Amino acid sequence: MTITTTTFGLSRRNFLRTGISAGAAGLALGGLPVLAEVTATGGNLRARLYADIAGLDPAYWTSGSDALVMEAIFAFSMEFEANSGAFNAKPLALKSVTVRDDKHIDFELHAGIKYSGDYGEMTAEDAKFSWERIADPANESPYAADWAQLDHVEVTGTHTGTIVLKEPFAPLFTSTLPATSGIILPRAAIEAAGGQFTTEPPVTSGPYRIREWQPRTRLVLERNPDFTLFDVAFDTIEFLPIEDPKTAELGFEAGDLDHAQTSISSIPRYQGAVPGGGSFQDYTALSYYWLGMNEANVGLTDIRVRRAIQHGISREAVVEAAYLGAAQPAAGIIAPGLVGNRTENTYNYDPDTARALLAEAGVSSLEISLAIQQTAEDLAAAQVIQAMLADIGVTVRIDQHESGSFWSLGVEADGDSWKELQMFLFSFTMQPDPSWATMWFTSDQVGVWNWQRFSNAEFDALNAAAVVEMDQAKRHEMYVQMQALLEESGDVVYLTYEPVGVLTAAGIVSAMRPDGWPILARYGRA
Amino acid sequence: MLAYVAKRVTLAIIVIFTVIAAMFVMMHAVPGDPVRSALGPRASEAMIEAYRIKLGFDLPIWEQLLRYYGAILRGDLGQDVISGTPVLRVILSQLPDTLMLIAGAMSVAVIPGIYLGVVAASRRGGAFDRVSSVLAVSVMAVPSFVIAIYLLLIFSISLGWFPAIGAGEGVAGKLQRLVLPSIALGLAWIGYLSRILRASMLEVMAENHVRTARAFGISRRKIMHDYVLRIAILPTITVLGMGIGQMISGAVFAEIVFGRPGVGKLVYDAIANRNYPIVTGTVLVTTTFFVLIGLIADLLIAFLDPRVRNVITR
Numbered sequence: 039m040t041i042t043t044t045t046f047g048l049s050r051r052n053f054l055r056t057g058i059s060a061g062a063a064g065l066a067l068g069g070l071p072v073l074a075e076v077t078a079t080g081g082n083l084r085a086r087l088y089a090d091i092a093g094l095d096p097a098y099w100t101s102g103s104d105a106l107v108m109e110a111i112f113a114f115s116m117e118f119e120a121n122s123g124a125f126n127a128k129p130l131a132l133k134s135v136t137v138r139d140d141k142h143i144d145f146e147l148h149a150g151i152k153y154s155g156d157y158g159e160m161t162a163e164d165a166k167f168s169w170e171r172i173a174d175p176a177n178e179s180p181y182a183a184d185w186a187q188l189d190h191v192e193v194t195g196t197h198t199g200t201i202v203l204k205e206p207f208a209p210l211f212t213s214t215l216p217a218t219s220g221i222i223l224p225r226a227a228i229e230a231a232g233g234q235f236t237t238e239p240p241v242t243s244g245p246y247r248i249r250e251w252q253p254r255t256r257l258v259l260e261r262n263p264d265f266t267l268f269d270v271a272f273d274t275i276e277f278l279p280i281e282d283p284k285t286a287e288l289g290f291e292a293g294d295l296d297h298a299q300t301s302i303s304s305i306p307r308y309q310g311a312v313p314g315g316g317s318f319q320d321y322t323a324l325s326y327y328w329l330g331m332n333e334a335n336v337g338l339t340d341i342r343v344r345r346a347i348q349h350g351i352s353r354e355a356v357v358e359a360a361y362l363g364a365a366q367p368a369a370g371i372i373a374p375g376l377v378g379n380r381t382e383n384t385y386n387y388d389p390d391t392a393r394a395l396l397a398e399a400g401v402s403s404l405e406i407s408l409a410i411q412q413t414a415e416d417l418a419a420a421q422v423i424q425a426m427l428a429d430i431g432v433t434v435r436i437d438q439h440e441s442g443s444f445w446s447l448g449v450e451a452d453g454d455s456w457k458e459l460q461m462f463l464f465s466f467t468m469q470p471d472p473s474w475a476t477m478w479f480t481s482d483q484v485g486v487w488n489w490q491r492f493s494n495a496e497f498d499a500l501n502a503a504a505v506v507e508m509d510q511a512k513r514h515e516m517y518v519q520m521q522a523l524l525e526e527s528g529d530v531v532y533l534t535y536e537p538v539g540v541l542t543a544a545g546i547v548s549a550m551r552p553d554g555w556p557i558l559a560r561y562g563r564a
Numbered sequence: 565m566l567a568y569v570a571k572r573v574t575l576a577i578i579v580i581f582t583v584i585a586a587m588f589v590m591m592h593a594v595p596g597d598p599v600r601s602a603l604g605p606r607a608s609e610a611m612i613e614a615y616r617i618k619l620g621f622d623l624p625i626w627e628q629l630l631r632y633y634g635a636i637l638r639g640d641l642g643q644d645v646i647s648g649t650p651v652l653r654v655i656l657s658q659l660p661d662t663l664m665l666i667a668g669a670m671s672v673a674v675i676p677g678i679y680l681g682v683v684a685a686s687r688r689g690g691a692f693d694r695v696s697s698v699l700a701v702s703v704m705a706v707p708s709f710v711i712a713i714y715l716l717l718i719f720s721i722s723l724g725w726f727p728a729i730g731a732g733e734g735v736a737g738k739l740q741r742l743v744l745p746s747i748a749l750g751l752a753w754i755g756y757l758s759r760i761l762r763a764s765m766l767e768v769m770a771e772n773h774v775r776t777a778r779a780f781g782i783s784r785r786k787i788m789h790d791y792v793l794r795i796a797i798l799p800t801i802t803v804l805g806m807g808i809g810q811m812i813s814g815a816v817f818a819e820i821v822f823g824r825p826g827v828g829k830l831v832y833d834a835i836a837n838r839n840y841p842i843v844t845g846t847v848l849v850t851t852t853f854f855v856l857i858g859l860i861a862d863l864l865i866a867f868l869d870p871r872v873r874n875v876i877t878r
Binding site for chain 2: 100441
């Protein structure tokens with residue numbers, strides 16, 4: 039069956055019929071918030087970048103800012119439909135995708151997609167080179183996992199080929215082809231650049247191309263006249279690296295920006311009124327926020343203690359304090375709208391049970407540390423947790439860390455601090471495939487990003503199996519079960535999925551994914 | 565004089581190398597890993613280790629330091645861990661914006677500061693002196709970031725006179741975006757300079773040569789300019805030299821609040837990312853700048869004060 043546009047479906051039959059499941063541009067990575075503040079003046083769209091670009095090579099990019107720019111300068115294989123309210127992926131550079139069977143996916147590229155410079159037209163040979171390049175262990179791409187099951191790409195014509203997989207691979211249509219790992223580049227350009235590049239791409243193919251880059255000051259993209267896959271509304275996009283969302287808000291209010299992602303603390307204010315006749319929308323990001331407990335720490339080895347802490351914390355109260363009513367309590371780590379979203383928590387707020395569990399464990403005056411980052415949200419959440427756990431007889435000491443120190447606390451390779459680590463507040467972001475949420479909690483991640491040191495053979499097996507499970511209903515159940523196992527261990531208290539507030543001035547039509555990610559090349563005018 | 569300059573330059577080099585050594589030790593003493601920041605969470609341990617070796621981060625600190633000293637002498641400040649861009653290129657791309665900001669802030673501070681200091685001293689105890697004293701203490705007491713935010717709220721958002729963010733393009737655009745951050749950074753220095761100059765002038769005015777000049781019937785204006793200010797300005801020049809150095813660090817808040825590029829923000833971000841080459845490279849450049857400004861201030865004092873000049877040339 040050939041697909042030109044697809045939407046998310048749960049059944050294997052539906053999946054095979056339509057060929058493509060939930061889409062995923064999935065560009066945010068590494069805990070970075072995103073990102074769009076845009077202003078339109080004439081044919082110019084000015085957009086805020088959370089940070090300056092650091093690497094635009096699909097095999098080696100580093101931040102959400104990179105991904106946002108890559109989306110504008112490269113013709114992605116597939117893209118997410120804007121403003122649909124769901125993660126619907128549809129082909130872009132690919133004219134069609136046909137799922138022949140679980141391991142063979144035929145594709146056809148649009149003819150006439152031109153690269154910049156003298157690199158000619160996009161071909162199936164380029165697709166083979168680009169995708170196999172990321173998958174090849176010799177190239178040490180951090181994104182090799184996006185093509186983990188790729189056996190090879192078979193070229194059958196100038197614009198046609200077949201993706202041959204070793205095993206079925208569900209994220210292919212959610213976080214590989216519609217994301218940066220699906221970008222197609224010509225071999226000659228990459229080889230001319232010495233095998234990889236950073237901030238100066240040797241070639242582009244997207245709706246925009248780079249006109250000028252002043253590091254940490256501005257990046258100006260201009261319309262690519264050779265791009266024909268869709269029309270763009272603005273002649274140029276000007277990116278300004280502005281890290282602080284409050285600064286961006288002021289920029290919006292001063293009229294320097296027409297579209298801005300707000301800070302979390304400003305969401306309630308903008309829900310009330312938007313300056314200058316603009317509009318405000320709020321989204322639920324894919325970022326998940328939880329309290330973790332290091333089960334290897336001597337104070338937390340007894341599961342009854344960890345369970346008492348689970349019962350001692352009201353998720354509603356924590357989320358209300360930290361997110362000022364802008365978010366809802368979570369029952370897992372996979373956001374609503376994705377396969378595997380869990381709706382019911384097992385261990386809820388019950389201080390009497392918590393006290394009983396502590397008594398049963400023989401714990402009378404427990405003192406425990408809670409590591410957090412220096413953010414208003416973390417501090418507010420930590421203070422509420424501190425107060426609630428005091429109510430069950432647990433004294434919490436809040437340890438604030440600047441981000442560089444915080445992110446090494448549980449990493450074994452960075453020293454012995456993981457041994458002292460007890461409780462911590464964590465937030466990870468992800469691409470719109472559930473495998474991105476669970477991959478950090480496997481046994482081989484213990485001491486890397488699995489700071490809970492949670493190790494469960496069933497979880498590991500499910501995690502491996504769910505990636506190759508093509509029946510979306512089964513896959514959903516597997517991820518729900520994984521989150522249940524994680525909660526059952528007593529190592530986590532699921533808190534929320536982070537809210538994203540977006541301001542847009544009158545006259546601008548934003549193009550957004552359901553998680554608040556802007557698709558800038560698709561922005562238009564009212 | 566040449567020997568003096570040579571001596572000061574030698575001292576400056578020792579200071580710079582010592583500061584670099586201290587930075588190296590401090591950066592390695594705090595937890596955090598630049599390689600993990602650079603490669604992201606999905607990098608395998610093997611990739612991380614390979615990159616660490618490639619960057620020389622696996623070597624003992626003393627060896628890294630010696631290599632760095634050697635590289636500095638070759639004019640190589642290393643590469644940005646995250647983007648791979650040469651550090652010198654990164655710093656040089658940011659330095660002009662910071663220097664413009666400091667120049668703007670100094671422009672805001674120096675002329676009003678000197679004027680207020682001179683007038684307050686010459687009208688000691690009068691209404692102007694009292695009012696200027698209160699104002700000086702007020703602007704020194706209010707944190708610069710508070711001033712910055714109120715400037716933004718009033719002049720950008722309410723009145724719409726100035727843009728709020730960015731560095732701007734072209735001379736007019738850059739100057740327009742320089743006004744508010746310069747005021748925010750320089751306002752407190754009006755207070756510092758006026759208070760220092762006032763105190764210094766009052767001290768000089770009490771000296772015998774000023775009294776003698778008055779006895780000779782020399783005009784008050786000439787006394788204040790030729791006999792008082794010329795001497796009283798010397799400590800102000802020293803403070804100004806140090807102030808320029810301090811403004812480099814003070815520029816961080818202005819660069820954050822006003823969304824401007826600059827070395828202050830650069831080093832702030834680099835520390836958060838444990839981007840060691842950027843941190844050490846920036847510290848090297850700013851320390852050199854600081855030392856250079858100090859040297860210029862000393863030479864200026866020597867030029868203005870024959871007593872100092874005699875000591876140096878002796």
